[in-house]
Amino acid sequence: MIVTIDGPVASGKSTVAQKLAERFGFYYLYTGLLYRALAYALVTSFEYTKKTLEEPAQEDIDVLLAKGRIVYTYDAQGPHIFFDSVEITHLLKSEFVDSISSISSANARVRHAVFLLQQSVAVENNIVADGRDTGTVVFPLAEAKFFLTASLSERARRWRIGQMRQGNSVSEEEARAAVALRDERDTTRVISPLKKAEDAILVDNTDLTIDETVAFMERVVAVCVAKETKHPEL
Numbered sequence: 001m002i003v004t005i006d007g008p009v010a011s012g013k014s015t016v017a018q019k020l021a022e023r024f025g026f027y028y029l030y031t032g033l034l035y036r037a038l039a040y041a042l043v044t045s046f047e048y049t050k051k052t053l054e055e056p057a058q059e060d061i062d063v064l065l066a067k068g069r070i071v072y073t074y075d076a077q078g079p080h081i082f083f084d085s086v087e088i089t090h091l092l093k094s095e096f097v098d099s100i101s102s103i104s105s106a107n108a109r110v111r112h113a114v115f116l117l118q119q120s121v122a123v124e125n126n127i128v129a130d131g132r133d134t135g136t137v138v139f140p141l142a143e144a145k146f147f148l149t150a151s152l153s154e155r156a157r158r159w160r161i162g163q164m165r166q167g168n169s170v171s172e173e174e175a176r177a178a179v180a181l182r183d184e185r186d187t188t189r190v191i192s193p194l195k196k197a198e199d200a201i202l203v204d205n206t207d208l209t210i211d212e213t214v215a216f217m218e219r220v221v222a223v224c225v226a227k228e229t230k231h232p233e234l
């Protein structure tokens, strides 16, 4: 079974998705981490710049995606990414990787490569996936779909707290500008722009706590799980 949660930056997707995954014993697929890992690998292995990341060469992507070089796993500690068997998860949340991943993710070759990585995780597991196009493009037949959002001010506030926790000092204005820029890149790109799937449930959590958000979504997923597990003859 597949649950998708799409939404803009700092809408709370990954926190909520992990709680839902834990609650139902599903695997959590953090698709943004795959985009981050590929952008990071392109920059560190081939010296791509912000400009050249707009059009990475297919042969470079192929070299990086050769079997088993980028590996995603999920366990009780959360999601992990390994590149050539070395864990790089902790390197992928910096402001720099934030900005480069939203550049390369607009590229069709990058999206196709990450699409395949996402599909391979879903083949083996019941999953809760979060991202920008999981309900619209990657898993259009998902049993439960959500579009999670919050106001720009609230998301800028949350994003700034995340950056401060990592030791990056960012002003309120800078946070608002960074979040607005990523919104613009994610929603206006030609391929797989961020948008709500028609059959996704819209959840605006500007004024909701995480627990309230999860409680609502949990009720929806529980109904889907009950439908899936119902005896076919009943």
Ligand code: C5P
Pocket: 009, 031, 032, 033, 035, 036, 098, 101, 102, 103, 105, 106, 130, 131, 132, 133, 134, 182, 186
């Ligand atoms: O979700 P997160 O902010 O970690 O994602 C990093 C970047 O990867 C986003 O800014 C977005 O540009 C891109 N992304 C995407 N499609 C997804 C997940 C992430 O384009 N499904």
